[in-house]
Amino acid sequence: MKNLFIAIIALVFSPILSAQEDYSPYHEKIEFEKEPKNENLTESDTSSYGIHLIDRTVVDMYYDQERKGGLMEYRTYHKKIKLTTNRSIKQNNKVYFNLNNAVDLVEAKARVIKSDNSIINLNPDDIKEAENFEEYGRFKYFAFEGIELGADIEYIYTIKRNPDYNGNRFLLQGEAERNNVEFILIAPSNLYFDFVSLNGFPEVIRDTNDTTVNFYSAQVDKMSRLESEDYSSYTTSRQGVMYKLDYNGASGSKNLVSYTQAAQNIHVNMHYNVSSADLKSLSSLSKKLKISKMDTEDKLRHMEKFIKSNLNSVDQSGEDLESISKILENKNCNNSGLMKVYVNWIENEGIEYELCLGTERDEFPFEKDFEIYNCLGDYFFYFPEIDKYMVPDYWGYRLGYLPPSYTENYALFMKEVTLGDFTTYMSRVKWVKPSSKDITYTNLDMNVDLGDSFDKTEVSFVKTAAGHEAAIFQASYESLSQEQLKNLEPVFLAFFNDEEKVITQSFENTNPLDVFQKPFVINATLDYPNLVQKAGPKYLVSVGKIIGPQSELYQEKKRELDIELDYNHGYLRDIDVQIPEGYRITNLKDLVFDKSVEIDGEKKMIFTSNYKLEGNTLKISVNEYYDALHLPKSRYDEFKSVINAAADFNKVVLVFEKG
Known part of the structure; x- marks a missing residue:
């Protein structure tokens, strides 16, 4: 899809591509200081990733005569980092060069400036290959030698690549403090770019005095570090900049990157050949x-099940991987071929649909006003007749709801229209609402049998999971081996340590067709050998642990980021504890919790628990839910009280005495 966009945009200005007179690559002007001095800074925070003394990013677009005047890009990174802690040494002992989409590594040099100002220059021959680095693709790297606390490392590297003029984003803030942060974009004099600064990064300004090129830049003398925090959207909170090509002064073409044009291109692609x-x-x-x-819903469910159970999508190109007939014959396709199968099969069955493109909100929120193709990364379908969604290439999901990261976000909705003899997609940007807490839940109905005199530690329960917390299990259950199912027992059965023993277990609603239709149900009886401890004449029962491990927040630092949850969800737990004859519980009040967060007068996040006695049965009820995805950081303490209430319940130990 991206290549199609690039090809079409290239047609917009390819007739005017011409040589740039006296073009001089900007990276050739970026040099190491000839007589550097080690920066004698100190940093007492042992969690520091060091201090960036220089952090420069340069995007230099030019017409490449070796490629018949086609637009290319040099991308240069220049960094100088003070190593203040052992952690910063570990973090920076290698420098990786991302060569994905790169034509060539043009230049790379690095050095170490030690505390005594002696210099260790790295040899370009020391650059090593790192194929598929952590599954991120093609990288090369320098490995520093002789680095020590207090040393400065410095490196410059430039890659040649195809330009990202249809939209790009650079995130320039990180976990280390950064000084002398600079972003530069250079383009031929006829190409004008638009920019959006993110999270407080300064406005990018064009230098109007330079008429030979369009020179854009922004600089920050000192940028504070930003550390990741639990229950937050770290990536989208970082300072940075987005840009896209907007105007070609030579041809007069404007609004070169638009969702309307993208929708038309995609329609062509879906029906090509x-x-x-x-x-x-x-x-x-x-x-x-x-x-x-079948009715529309059943038809779609069976179509989706066939595709996800039979077609193998590979990251390759080839005509057979995009030909529908060949795909159905060989069961192999690429992403383009997979989408053609979905779209044309749905159309062939006469089903009304909207093809959608969106983003994962925790990585790249959809830009509804600043139209860039980075936002057109993830396909999904919307079916108006049944008001349900389908994700074509997300194997763990089925017709019904979207993965949580696709929601609470905008997306591009494309509907096929015919105007005379012309058929295309008409597009509009719409908000995608998240599912409610009533869709995703995990409920437990448990019975704890302690025998006549604490000689048993059996817990029988029915666990009912639905929505996002069940989808992956139901979609994959039938394809799992017995060994894989055994390995998943701790997840299925909510173990709190490794010593539980499964006495009986059975599963219901394990067909992919059950996803978002029926809850995933587990019936099980387990022996918890560590559930009971004897302390003199008393017995201690760790009843809180049987609900499974819970998150807890004990952040001592001031909260920096707003609170964000993945999805709305809830938990109902009913626990019956059979009290052995002649015993009583002395600390029942420890079971009582009541924490909540109100928004506009309504409780949107709660953890409550209470109890009642019925004869020799202690009945514990626990209600926990989260029906809002966002809270400002000013309300962190309230949110923390709900999360920690669940963790504190998890620690409740009931004391049984004779009486």
């Missing part, structure tokens, strides 16, 4: 699956 034979093969498949008489 789709033949009558392809549509016939889809009709034959429908007949084989006997879906013609």
Whole structure:
């Protein structure tokens, strides 16, 4: 998809591509200081990742005569970092060069400036390959030698690559303090760019005195560090900048990057080279699956199950991987071919649909006003007739709801329209609401049998999970081996240590067709050997642990980021404890919790627990839910009280005495 956008945008200004007179690559002007002095700074915070003394990013676009005047880009990074702690040494002992989408590594040099001002220069021959580094693709790296506390490391590297003029983002703030932060974008004099600064980064300014190129820059003398915090959106809170090409002064073309144009391009792509034979093969498949008489929802569920159970998507190119007939024959496709199967099969069945493109909000919130193609990364479908969504390439999800990160976010919705003889997608940006707490829940109905005199520690329960907390299990259950199912027992059964023994277990609603239709149900009886401890004449029962491990927040530093949850969800737990004859519980009040967060007068986050005695049965009820995804950092203490109430309940130990 991205390549299609690039090709079409290239057509907009390719007729005017020409040589730049006296073009001089900017990276050739970036040099190490000839007689550097080690910066004698101190940093007492042992969590520091060091201090960036120089942090410069340069994007230099130019017309490349070796590529027939095509637009290319040099991207240069210049960093100088003070190593203040052992952690900063570990973090910076290697410098990785990201070569994904790179044509060439043009230059790379690095050095160590020790505390006594002696210098260790790294040899370019020391650059090593790091194929598929942590599954992120192609990288090269320098490994520093001779680094020590107090040393400065400095490096400059430049890569040549295809330009990201249809939209890009640089995040320039991180966990280390940064000084002399500079962002520069240089473009030929006929190409004008738009910018958006993020989270307090200064406005990017064009230097109007330079008429040979369009020179844009922004600088920060000192940028504070930003550390990740639990229950936050760290990536989207960092300072940085977005940009895109907006105007070609030579051709007069404006608004070169738009969602309207993207939608039209995508429609062409979805129907490119789709033949009558392809549509016939889809009709034959429908007949084989006997879906013609099903209602729309059942039809879609069976179509989705077939595709996700039978087609293998690979990251390769090739005609057979994009031909619908060949895909159905060989069961192999690439992402483009996969989408063509979905779209054309849905159309062939006469189902009304909207094809959507969005982003994961915790990584790149959708930009509804600043239209860039970075926001068009994740496909999904919306079906108006049944008001449900489908994610085509997310194997763990099925028709119904979207992965949480796609929601609480905008997305581009594209609907097919015909105007005369012309058929295309008409697009609009819409808000995608998150699912409510009633959709995603995990409920427990438990019975604790302690025997006649604490000689048993059996817990029988029914665990009912639905929504996002059940989808992956239901989608994958039938494909798992017995060994894999065994390994998942701690997740399924809420173990609180490694010593539980499964006495009986059974599972219900384990078909992919049950996802978002029926809850995933587990019936089990476990022996918890460490549930009871004897302390003299008393017995101590760790009843809180049987609900499973709980998160807890004990952050001592001032909260810096707003609170964000992945999805709305809830938990109901009913626990019956059978009290052995002749015993009583002396600390029942420890079971009582009542913490909540109100928004506009309504309780949106709560943890409450209480109890009652019915004969020899102690009945404990626990209600916990989160029905809001965001809170300002000013309300962190309230949020923390709810989270920690669950963790504190988890620590409750009931004391049994004779009486």
